[in-house]
Amino acid sequence: MAISVRDVAREAGVSVGTVSNVLNRPEVVAPATVTRVQAVIERLDFVRNDAARQLRGGRSRSFGLVVLDARNPFFMDITHGAQSRALESGYTVLMGASDDSSHNEQRLLDLFEEQRVAGVLISPLQTDLSRLWKLRDSGTPVVMVDRGSGDRSFSSVSVDDVAGGLMAAQHLIDIGRRRIAFIGGPVEIEQVRHRLEGAQAAVSAVGDATLEVFTARSLSVLEGRRIGFELAQLPSNKRPDAVFAANDLLALGILQAIMIDGTLRVPDDIALVGYDDIDFARSSIVPITSVRQPAVEIGRTAVELMLREAQAGEDAVREQFVFAPKLMVRASTGIAPGATEQH
Structure with a gap:
C-alpha cells in the first residue's frame, strides 16, 4: 500500500501541513523538524504524488511536443534538445507525432489539453492555427517549432x-x-x-x-x-x-x-x-x-522561449528565433x- 502524507505526519509527530511545508517550502520550517520529517520520508520510502499536486494547482510540469514524424532522426534530435533544456528547469517533455495527419495533430492537442500540460511545442501541419489560438486562450502557452509564426502571433523557432x-x-x-x-x-x-x-x-x-x-x-x-x-x-x-x-x-x-x-x-x-x-x-x-x-539547438531554444512565455503569462512577448542553415x-x-x- 502506498505511503501517504498522513502516514509521514503521524510517524514524525507533526501535522500534515508541516509535512507539506517540508516538501514544498522547507525554509519556513525549523531545521530540526525538517531533518526529522526527511528522515521519516526516507525510512518509509515515501514518494509524493506530484501529478495530483500539480493538477490541483492547475498545470503539470510537462510540456507537450507535437512533431511531424517520430521516425525522422531530425525530430528525435529536436526532442532531445527540448528534453535536456526542460529537465534543467524541472520539467519533462511528452512527445507525440502527427505523422502528417491533421486528425492525429488535433487529437494530440486535445490529449495534452486534457492533461493540463504547462505548454505545447508544435511543428504544425496545417496553416489554419485556430486550434492553437483556442489552446492559448484557455491558458496554455504555445511555441511553434521548426516553423515560423508568419504573423508573429506565436513565439517560434525555425530555420530559414x-x-x-x-x-x-x-x-x-x-x-x-x-x-x-x-x-x-x-x-x-x-x-x-x-x-x-x-x-x-x-x-x-x-x-x-x-x-x-x-x-x-x-x-x-x-x-x-x-x-x-x-x-x-x-x-x-x-x-x-x-x-x-x-x-x-x-x-x-x-x-x-x-x-x-x-x-x-x-x-x-x-x-x-x-x-x-x-x-x-x-x-x-x-x-x-x-x-x-541545428536540431538540438532548435529544441533547446523552443523550451527556453516556452519557459519565458509561461513565466510572463498575459504579458508575454512573442519571440521569433530564426536559425541560418548551412x-x-x-x-x-x-x-x-x-x-x-x-x-
Whole structure:
C-alpha cells in the first residue's frame, strides 16, 4: 500500500501541513523538524504524488511536443534538445507525432489539453492555427517549432528554409547541373513549400536551368526509393542530372533506388542534395550533401522561449528565433571520398 502524507505526519509527530511545508517550502520550517520529517520520508520510502499536486494547482510540469514524424532522426534530435533544456528547469517533455495527419495533430492537442500540460511545442501541419489560438486562450502557452509564426502571433523557432532551398539549388547549379528535380511533399507542410520556393528562386536566375517537381506522398525513405526508381527508368534526355530532396530520408531512399537499379551513378549521372543533415546522411555509403538544421539547438531554444512565455503569462512577448542553415558538401555532389566536408 502506498505511503501517504498522513502516514509521514503521524510517524514524525507533526501535522500534515508541516509535512507539506517540508516538501514544498522547507525554509519556513525549523531545521530540526525538517531533518526529522526527511528522515521519516526516507525510512518509509515515501514518494509524493506530484501529478495530483500539480493538477490541483492547475498545470503539470510537462510540456507537450507535437512533431511531424517520430521516425525522422531530425525530430528525435529536436526532442532531445527540448528534453535536456526542460529537465534543467524541472520539467519533462511528452512527445507525440502527427505523422502528417491533421486528425492525429488535433487529437494530440486535445490529449495534452486534457492533461493540463504547462505548454505545447508544435511543428504544425496545417496553416489554419485556430486550434492553437483556442489552446492559448484557455491558458496554455504555445511555441511553434521548426516553423515560423508568419504573423508573429506565436513565439517560434525555425530555420530559414527559403535560404536553405536556395543554397541547395545554387550549389547544384554551381557544379554545372542544369536539369534539377525537386522531390518533396505533402504540399501542406510549410517547410517543404519554403524549400521549394528557395530552389525556384535559384533556378529562375539561370537561363538554361530547369526545375521539375516530383510530389512525394510522405517524407520517408520508402517514398524516396519509389521516386528514385522512377528517375532511374527515365530516358537520358528526360532524366534530371541533379536532385534536391526536401529531407534526408527522401534523399537516402533515392540513393538506395539508384544503387539497386545499378544503371546510374551518384554523383556522375545524378548529383544529390538532401535537407536536415541527419547522421544517416553523412554515414551512408555515398555521403549525402545536405542542408544542416541545428536540431538540438532548435529544441533547446523552443523550451527556453516556452519557459519565458509561461513565466510572463498575459504579458508575454512573442519571440521569433530564426536559425541560418548551412550547406554540408559531400560525395553525393562530387567531393572526394575521405575528403574534409565543405561548409
